[in-house]
Amino acid sequence: MAAGGAQARGHRGRGLAVSGVESGTRAREALDSAITAIAAAGCETPRLDAELLIAHVLGVARERLLSDPDLAVSGPAVRALRDAVRRRAVQREPVAYITGTRHFRRLELAVDHRVLIPRPETELLVELAVAALPRGARVLDVGTGSGAVALALADERPDLTITGSDLSDDALAVARANAARLGLDRVQWLHADLLEGVPGVFDAILSNSPYVAESDRASLAPEILRHEPAGALFAGPDGLDVIRPLVAQAGARASVCLLAVEIGAGQAGAVAELMRAAGFAAVRAERDLAGIERVVVGSR
């Protein structure tokens, strides 16, 4: 699939390579062309992105592209692929928003611009909770977004009573829809600013809430800065404007025996100190697969 042709002439600059999918192209050529366009735009994983987009457009598993490279890209798939590659390469839209799905633990979650795309490192929060929570514990996932943590926990620990909360009604709508689609309707959802006015008694609070410092804004990838909701990312000058009140509020609830909070690189010391000051003991930081201190856990 070469760049050019009538479609390409309708675009300028970086749009040229993006638009070169001709009707009747084979998956192999479509892949080469998409990789070229996505790589030229400076995206970090062009082959993976291209495979996911083509598989999505064709409605096949990614592996099929390798086992059947002569698969035809024709009909409506041609326009859909051009559009998907343009969104990825020109607008730098994350693949998960284009395909509308993201894998998290054992679940396939629906995601869109209303929610942060769940990250692999957040799986650590679920892993720790699955291992640590006593049978029947009542758990609150604060800042649930797409419902990733609450739903993965409900999926893996059916004995738990789980509530997900968020300040964003838009996010809660996505979480509710995910719960219904995945048959995990027993998770409760609450609109709340952290723990303010949250009814009920909880044994454990988990949270991946915003923790990006305002000063780090300029260093974020365009995928994040342009497309993910700012309210899911930023938390004041040091990135702790949400975690700080959350830890204090959790500490003030006597029933909370376990608090686990996802953090950014370099925040472990400050968050551990906040937890100790709020009355939690045995405070420790757990590292993610990249070796970064990612979750601070306290208990009492």
Ligand SMILES: C[S@@+](CC[C@H](N)C(=O)[O-])C[C@H]1O[C@@H](n2cnc3c(N)ncnc32)[C@H](O)[C@@H]1O
């Ligand atoms: C980093 S995103 C994480 C979403 C989800 N937990 C995940 O891991 O994919 C943070 C979420 O916290 C929510 N949030 C921000 N401030 C909040 C607050 N004060 N109270 C409750 N939720 C809040 C945002 O709307 C967003 O959905």
